[in-house]
Amino acid sequence: MEKYVIIDLETTGQTPSKDDKIIEVGIVVIENNKITDHYSTLLNPSMPIPPFISNLTGIVDKDVEDAPTFKEKANEINDIFRDGYLIAHNVPFDLGFLNTELANNGVHPLSNPVLDTVELSRILYPKAPGYKLGQLAEFLNIHHNEPHRALSDAYVTAKLFLNLKEKLDSLPFETINQLLKLEKTFKSDLYPLLKERYEKSAFSTVENENIVSYSGLAFRHIEVVKEKQDSIEVSYGDYLDSIYEKDGSMQQHMKNYEKRNGQREMSEAIFDAFQIHKHALLEAETGTGKSLAYLIPAIYDAKKTKRRTVISTHTTQLQAQLLEEEIPLIQKLVDFEFKAALLKGKSHYISLEKFERSLDSDQQDNYDMALTKAMILVWITETETGDIDEIHLPSSGYLFYRKVSTDTEGYIDPYSPWFSHSYYQKARKRAQQADIIITNHALLCTDMFNDYQFLPSYDKVIVDEAHHLEETASRHYGLKLDYINMQFILNQIGSTTEAKSLGKVLSKYSFDKEQLSLEKWDTIFVDTKYEVDDLFRSLFQYVVDQQKKNKSLSDIGRTQYRFETEKEDPKKWNTIEEMATRLTFYLRDLIHILAEIEQYFEKKEVLNKFDKDELKVNIELLQSFIDRIEKLFLIEESIEQVRWIEIETYGSRNAVYLYSEPTDMSQLLANDFFTRKQSVILTSATLTMRNSFTFIQNRLGLPEESFIAKNINSPFLYDEQVQLMIPDDFPDIKYGNLDDFVYATCEAILSLAEITNGRMLVLFTSYDMLRKSYRLLRETIDLDKYVLIAQGISSGSRTRLKKNFQTFDEAILLGTSSFWEGVDIPGDDLSCLMIVRLPFQPPDHPIYEAKSNYLKEAGKNAFFELSLPNAVIRFKQGFGRLIRSTNDRGIVFVCDARIIKARYGKFFTESIPNVPITFDSTPEIMKKAEKWF
Known part of the structure; x- marks a missing residue:
């Protein structure tokens, strides 16, 4: 069957069962891999078209008043599909609508084989940035002239399908063979297409030299070649001149390059610190271009001394930016070769051996599991890194991935073929040969607290986004335990009769039941799961009882409770400790039985390596x-x-998470990091309070005599580009006027939105206030004019919400926690930043409370030593969202009058660049804002 009929519909809403109707049909026909025909018609839905749909599609009631009804066109549409596949971008939607309308009009519903281009794109383009039609069109360079019009969307879907078919025809035989085993779980009727490709590739002699196949798996061949290293003869001053100065390589290789004095100043400061073996604290304000500024000396020093430099970032976005943008640029700027490599923790890399084993499993896959396996099968034919961050798996796909990551591998024999194909080992090898290793704070801290056995040895390190180092180190030195993870792992191990980890191992070998305590395992296993449930339910109830006295809500909406054994209710807490002790006894019994099973099969010399690893990992x-x-x-x-x-x-009565972290990291970091390394450069846009580094120096334990500190000023003209405005007439939240304060905030948002045409980012410090504001704004704002996006309410990740915000001309984005930093919205996309409250931690936040007490006991002032500096640094992060280039202009509107009235307010205003400040009534501020814009 070589006829493919692609359909796209525009409708009055999402649900045909709720009487939503089709307003436009677009159909494109493909025969013999060419577009041969198309069909398009508007339809009269006999109901008004909602404004949102008119905004999206451009179709208004007037356009359809003389159009035919669906009934008049039903048979004509139905005939087009005869003897063809039905293809749509999200088949359930289009086919569901079409068949409802056909049935309602007495026409037989369609039962054609279907192909869903969303599903096929997820499988065949696992590295695509997203799977909306527009995103895929951009990814594949398909021209999309009228998004959200049926015929244009159908044409794009048709071209997308031809791309997908071509991609399918390029896959190796082993991949197609594995996809055939998964095919029956998919929504698309893929069998004929896969079978055709299978037969062609089975007898094809053309082989792709980039593909290796081993044990029924095809994957990309990656060779890590040791290259000859150049040496550098040029002096550092001449090196910098050749890059930064007039007619230097920056001017030649960067579009619209503007010289930034701070950038060279930072490069020189880092090199000086390297030379004299000192640490450095460098605050580089927004616009300095700090990534290039630190890469340039890092590369020079690594080449000159033939000793690698490590660069650590907090976010994967910054890692990607360094590797994909900054390093290729520097390669053009300098006249010598250098090597940079990315190294992450084992859990980021897939284990081909584990993955291949999982494909042999006779367990029936659910849809997400089958889709995940299919995506990975195609991805391993393309990836050069095996880093799972390259693809977006379905949410429950990550549970499957956890079982096949390198982290779950036991010992691998270096002579095993799997060792030679290991992505993690290749990443380590690349890192060992590199001049620059890029990693993340998580691996840096894991390495630090495990006696430096994860990263190749290094003397010098640059820590970017350094204001996150303390919290990351705390997390890695501390621990986490939660109910969901414990039950997940126990369920993965399973009873002796289940087709889970233990049951599968046992099913492969013959054994004497008398000699193995299998019945004992099943009894203890059930009891252990019961004990886990019992302990976590008791903890849940304990917190509920205590929270009446001590309630603290985290910024992710959970209730937090800090516990100290000696201060808890002795009767109830003793019961919890007894339950915890009992659970450890049950877990020890399980470990004992697993060790017995391992020894029994070892003696019989039948246990294969994979099963031995499985038992060992479960014991660990x-x-x-x-x-x-x-x-x-x-x-x-x-x-x-x-x-x-x-x-x-x-949540459920056992949705409980337990945490422990050191109260003070300074001594640990001083001993395990700063005294062990020659030179640690700590940089960020936010390290100081009122130009002083004292806070960060104390928190990180930097020895006074062994570091240099420097502020690198921004090239932006803040006094001309920004207005800081604070109203003096907002209700005082201190006196319980929360609802009045939220109301005043929403009124200000509405007024500012009129002045700035939306383009607003509103930063909250609590989800509770964000939710209240969102509800009020939804009732009062003109939703036909403004798009309202709220973190935790609108669906999608932070990046997705940011993209949605930039897609619409007049949008308002409400954010909390993670939106205070790391979100770049340059240019006209953002004209107004509103900070609702100064970002102090709630005083009953567990970590803050413990650290405060610790400081008080040492005779220090917890507010000035901890609370205020943290809030100022957070405030600076928020402030930095607005101006991202020399052309940006905007208003920072702070609803919290403490920034002017409180005696500590000047700590905030004197920690940001010098900008004009207005403290006046809201109406006067609005007049001034309108005039300024």
Whole structure:
């Protein structure tokens, strides 16, 4: 069957069962891989078209008043599909609508084989940035002249399908063979297409030299070649001149290059610190171009000394930017070769051996599992890194991925073929040969606290986004335990009769039941799961009882409760400790039986490597539960810890998360990091409070005598580009006027939106206030004019919400927590930043409370030593969202009058660039804002 009929519909809404109707049909026909015909018609829905749909499609009631009804066109549309596949971008939607309308008009519904281009794109283009039609069109350079019009969308879908068919025809035989095994779970009727490709590739002699196949798996061949290293003869001053100065390589290779004095100043400061073996604190304000500024000396020094430099970032976005943009640019700027490599923790890399084993499993896959396996099968024929961050798996696909990551591998024999194909080993090899290793704070801290065995040895490191180093180090030195993860791992191990980890191992070998305590395992296993449930339910109830006295809501909407053994209700807490002790005994019994099973099969010499690893990993996982339970409840740590419980207030009765972190990281970092390394450069746009580095120096334990500190000023003219405006007439929240304050905030948002045409980012410090504001704005704002997007309410990741915000001309984005930093919205996309409250941590936040007490006991002022500096740094992060280039202009509107009235307010205003400040009534501010714009 070589006829493919592609359909796209525009409708009055999402649900045909609720009487939504079709207003436009677009159909494109493909025969013999060419577009041969098209069909298009508007339809009269006999109902008004909602304004949102008219805005989206451009189709208004007037356009369809003389159009035919669906009934008049039903048979004509139906005939086009005869003897063809039905293809749509999201088949359930288009086919569902079409068949409802056909049935309502007495025409037989369609039962053609279907192909869904969303599903096919996810499988065949696993690296695509997204799977909306517009995103795929951009990714594949398909011209899309009228998005959200039926015929234009159908044409784009048709071209997308031809691309997909071509991609399918390029896949190796082994990949097609594996996809055939998964095909029956898909929505698309893919079997004939796969079968045709299977038969062609089975007898094809043409081989792709980039593809290796081993054990039924096809994947891209990657060779890590050791290259000859150039040496550098040029002096550092001449090197910088050749890059930065007039007619230097920056001018030649960068479009619209503007010289920034701060950039060279920063490069020189880093090189000086390297030369004299000192650490450095460098605050580089927005617009400095700090990534290039630190890469240039890092590369020079690594080449000159033949000793690698490590660069650590907090976010994967910055890692990607360094590798994809900055490093290729520097390669053009300098006249010598250098190597940069990315290295992450083991959990980021897929294990081909584990993945190949999972494909042999006779377990029936659900849809997400089959889709995940299919995506990975295609991805491994393309990836050069094996880093799972390259693709977006379905949400439950990550549960499957956890079982096949390199992290789950036991010992791999270096002579095994799988070792030679290991992505993680190749990443390590690349890192060992590189001049520059890019990593993340997480791996940097794991390495630091495990005696430096994860990263290749280094003396010098540049820590970007350094204001996150303390919290990342705390998390890595601390621990986390939660109900969901414990039950997930126990369920993965399973009973002896289930087709899970243990059952599968046992099913492969013959054994004497008398000699193995299998019935004992099943009994203890059930009891262990019951004990886990019981402990976490009791913890949930304990927090509910205590929260009446001590309630703290985290910024992710969970209730947090800090516990200190000696201060808890003795009767109830003793019961919890007894339950924790009992659970560790059950877990020890399970470990004992697993060790017995392993030894039994070892003696018989039948246990294969994979099954031995499986048993070992399970023993390690159960042991890690024991260690964490003991540290949380049963033993005192040598280093003072803060321990707390988080519960999902409206979640199930065992949605409980346990945490422990050191109260003070400074001594640990001083001993394990700063004294062990020659030169640590810490940089960020936000390290100081009123130009002083004292806070960050104390928090990180930087030795006074061994570091240099420097502020690198921004090239932006803040006094001309920004207005800081604070109203003096908002209700005072301190006196319980929360609803009045939210109302005043929403009124200000509405007034500013009129002045700035939307383009507003509103930063909250609490989800509760964000939700209240969102509800009020939805009732009062003109939703036909403004698009209202809210974190935690509108669906999608932070990046997706940001993209949606930039897509619409007049949008308002409400954000909290993660939106205070790392979100770049340059140019006219953002004209107004509103900061609703100064970003102080709530005083009952568990970590803050413990650190405050620790400081008080040392005779220090917790507000000025901890609370205020943290809030100022957070405020500076928020402030930095507005101006991202020399052409940006905008208003920062702070609803919190404490910034002017409180004695500590000047700490905020004197920590940001010098900008004009207006403190006046809201009406006067609005007049001034309108005039300024």
